[in-house]
Amino acid sequence: MIVAERKPFEEVRAMVKDFKKVLTVGCGTCVAVCLAGGEKEVGVLNSELKIARRMEGSPIQTGGVTVERQCDMEFLEELDGIVDEYDAIISMACGAGIQFIAERFPDIPVFPGVDTSFIGVNREVGWYEEKCRACGTCVLGMTAGICPVTMCAKGLFNGPCGGTNKGSCEINSDQPCAWHRIHERLAKQNRLQNILDICPPNDWRNQTPRTIVQPGYKDRLAAFGIK
Amino acid sequence: MKSGSNLEKILRAGHFAFTGELGPPRGTNVAVVREKAKHLVGMVDAVNITDNQTAMVRMSSWAASLIAIEEGLEPNYQMVCRDRNRLAMQADILGASALGIRNMLCLSGDHQQFGDHPQAKGVFDIDSTQLIGMVKKMRDESKFLGGADIDEPPKIFIGGAANPFAEPHEWRVHRLAKKVRAGVDFVQTQCIYNMERMRQWVKESVDMGLTEKVYILAGVTPMKSVGMARYMQLKVPGMDVPNAIIKRLQGVDKKKVADEGIKIACEQIEEFKEMKGVAGVHLMPIEWEHKVPEIAERAKVLPRPVV
Structure with missing residues (x-):
């Protein structure tokens, strides 16, 4: 939400x-x-x-x-x-x-x-956590369901930076290092290969106002002159 | 030769490289840069010029790099991903190369929250591994990241950072492997105090065949005081300072602590000279540029070879 x-x-x-x-x-x-x-x-x-x-x-x-x-x-x-x-x-x-x-x-x-x-989740009544930056190019499949764009303070795509601090982020010891967790979870799932490969520069799709028309509705909206 | 830089020549010739560091001033005080540079001339093969280090605004790294060239030093131009998007980065890389800068160090950068503009928007359009790949593409394929042709590609010896200490430990060598695959020519490590861990990481790098493809420069920062050692142990993320180092500094007369710090650094350098897989040392004496001649002398890395 x-x-x-x-x-x-x-x-x-x-x-x-x-x-x-x-x-x-x-x-x-x-x-x-x-x-x-x-x-x-x-x-x-x-x-x-x-x-x-x-x-x-x-x-x-x-x-x-x-x-x-x-x-x-x-x-x-x-x-x-x-x-x-x-x-x-x-x-x-x-x-x-x-x-x-x-x-x-x-x-x-x-x-x-x-x-x-x-965009976040309801962790407990009155306690919400950010989870998604709506970047438009979801990599959660690669990163074991942990968003590096949101949860890594530097939004890194290729593994923890040198500031990862015993499982925490360098910005705050209460903030978990996203990449530490990604590594941990992928290792458990035996899917580390995912992050051994280089992730290329992201295609940022949230830099201009976006509009989405679901394919099934294109014709209907076209009738109203909407592309 | 990929860049023709002095650092590249030294490493390719098989010499043990020795690099230093110079932080640009918080203003236009060129005299400070020249003064710091004087201590380093003839002592190091290249000098890292930091880029808004610790997220504090400073004279731009490329500008201070040009002043270093005027003073007879070879700069290692640092660039962080925090402050620039891919357009600005590529523009600066072209400009740096055009004006004679031949080494670059590609870094993520300290988070802006640590600096003097914590409200700033961090850019992080690409990360350090992707930056390495971008410079390589520009240099070797003469193409911009976007795919268009470059009119005269930049000549850059590509550097990166490596941290052998951050957890998870088993990941660290893979992180290096990724940077190697991205095209890094040399890496400089985080300041090393835990030699046992460093030996392990270097061995893993050798075993994976990485040291055939990348020159590892071991990061050394002499401890100036017990307070500094404690601060680094507790407050600097990704730093690994064993208690033994602190005990050793505490064990000497107060006036001799700094000297003991240099002694430890020199012992480390001696070991690195013999360590298979280590191609040199990167000395980072924090605000201690004037001590570099003494440290270089005591570490027996002088005179610097001319290739």
Whole structure:
């Protein structure tokens, strides 16, 4: 899932300081699971804003709605009749959702309520770990299911650097050395040959905005003039 | 001859190579570079010019390399993958070769988090093994990484780093093998203190036939103090400092610790001269360039051969 963190309150407060009626939109998917931008966090942020603005003598009216997924226009439809009553929107979705809201309602200022952090896993409630950088050229088959682009601080493709430190990464002794683990796991699976061969320079496919059309949908989208 | 560098000539002639190191200044102070260089002229076959060492901004490695050439030294131009993508790297390699730089050391680079710009975006477009392969392709095939032809290829003796100590130990020789396959001509090792482990790694390299294809220069850094030894033992990742070294330094009079450090280094160098598979020594006296003449003298590596 996509993991995000709530933006520091002061930052959000500063962004909406000139607005009197603000709609905070939560997202019921990834950011709800990682406790950053779901229904509960929408309520908390709105309460904080109201208290802060009342104390500075400039009260604010807030509204709160949480949609199933902000990255899907289908679910944004339900906001259509609501947003007109507000002069700004705070989206608590990931960066994708925030941009989709801003695209649907281009006349209203949209502000981020969270900092989108990474694609990761739920290690335990409240504890998330980054796992994928979406490089677009997955090498997990070679590396025993451990991503060197994400988990190695230098994103190396050819084995641990000289800074590998008794199983830890040089940047932090709490951070495991990805390549140490890759080696360990491949050795157990008797697949070390995978990393004895040289891995050529990566074909970075995340350097321009990407669009994917599933093959089965190409004709259908072409009918709408979409390549 | 792949590059015609002095270091290449020395190694090909079968001489025991002796290289040094020079860190560029944190500013435009050319006098400092010249001063450091003076201590090294005639003492070493080539001198590594570090590239934003420890992720701290310094005068660029190629610029300091050119100053070293002016001072009569042969530079070993270091390039790290942290700060440049493949375009910038290839451009700098062409420029370096065009201006007379003939050796290069291809490194991953210390992580930016350690330096004075921890907020920087680390590039790591390619890694050190891939960099070695890229320089080889440019030199031997006269092709850019992207496949286009190069108008006059660079002439570079290609170096890399090797760490015999980091775990898993059994991987280390394979890592060297990968760099050899990528096209490395010589490697300089991490500072060596654990001689037993070093002997083992060199033996593995010899047994795998790697030393027929690559010159191994053993890294030596004399300990200046007990504090330095302890720091290296505990704080520097990938470094292996046995307790025996610390005990030995503690065993001498305080005023003699630095001298004992040099003595240990000289003993190591003597052993490397005889060690099958080791082609030379890379001396890294951290901010101790002025001691190089004394160390070279005591290690009996002078005068340097002229090929």
